[in-house]
Amino acid sequence: MILRLALADLRHERVLFLCSALGCAAVLAPLIVLFGLRQGVVAGLRAELLEDPRAREIVSVVNRTLEPEVLARIAADPRVAFMVPRTRALSATIVLENPSRPGGGLRVELLPTGQGDPLLPGLSVIDMDELVVSATALQRLGLNVGDAVLASVARSQGGVREVLTLPMRVGGVAPLTAATRDAAFATLPVLVLTEDFLDGSAATDARPDASLPPRPFAGFRLHAARLDDVPALDRELRLSGIEVASRAEAVAGLLRLDRNLALLFLAIAGAGGAGYLVSLGVGLWAQVERKRRDLALLSLLGLRRRGLLMMPLLQAAAVALAGALLAFAIAASVATVLNRAFAGTVTGDRPVCLLTAQMGVAAAGVTLAGALVAAMLAGLRAAAVPPAEGLAEG
Structure with a gap:
């Protein structure tokens, strides 16, 4: 009523x-x-x-010796969704060659990757004999996914030029957001072998070893779990003495x-x-x-x-x-x-x-x-x- x-x-x-x-x-x-x-x-x-995988990426920009304990502590941070160590910048290049086109090698940047890499969404875990190559590099080499590719790096030791050649396979194509220039993503053992070979501690017939012992690395590449975590991680890493590059300023502005x-x-x-x-x-x-x-x-x-x-x-x-x-x-x-x-x-x-x-x-x-x-x-x-x-x- x-x-x-x-x-x-x-x-x-x-x-x-x-x-x-x-x-x-x-x-x-x-x-x-x-x-x-x-x-x-x-x-x-x-x-x-969020659609740009590099928005949550933080990369160390200065080569320095980071002990395994430091890297493990960074990776264990709950705000870090993915992290992979990287070798020295001077040793992170490699020459790719199409076996059907001898003498047509292409020098590319060698980048570390691992399971769950945000830069390579949709790709399954790559093996040690696989490379995820940028689209521009594949086009220049005339290769497709699944094709064989030769990866080599040369050094001069005792006045003798020596070459480490690794028979690899194209495991996938890196999106343009992951690599703006000619590049190839490989598992960490491949980068470690390349660095050791250039340092003279690996022979020309050496192959990547999956059982890597704990060792120092020159840097790392990580991705924050959330966009909001990027400014804080960037600030804390800088305060700890590690120079990094990220989009923390853009994220903080947003x-x-x-x-x-x-x-x-x-x-x-x-x-x-x-x-x-x-x-x-x-x-x-x-x-x-x-x-x-x-x-x-x-x-x-x-x-x-x-x-x-x-x-x-x-x-x-x-x-x-x-x-x-x-x-x-x-x-x-x-x-x-x-x-x-x-x-x-x-x-x-x-x-x-x-x-x-x-x-x-x-x-x-x-x-x-x-x-x-x-x-x-x-x-x-x-x-x-x-x-x-x-x-x-x-």
């Missing part, structure tokens, strides 16, 4: 109800658009970084943008929302004062105090829900216009203003909660109207 009375009163004063709902929508719609812009812009920029937009949203939402809730509460209070005689008559007819308390609450809930629905419809229309206007200019092919059904439900829930709080005082005022006033003013 209370619900029927509350809705009947809203129908009777439908102009006032419509104005209240429009007022709610006028405050809420810009907030939904702002939140959608924050979600669209920040999510788009974050997705672009995180600052996210925080600043969140503060901006909270400030605007707080100011606008507080103003609307105050106006809603004042309007409901005014309605109670205007309808004191009607409320007193209802109380005189047997309507309990709880029923009188519920009427302003139910009416506030109806205004909030109607306003939230109208606000989301307006925000969706604005978002469509913004997405068409900024298509392909800010976040690629992603929407610049991202609205979801969950956001609509959340907006309605917050608005409903705020409206009920604002209506509580009016409800208490209505419940306090003595029944005698219905007779006194009769």
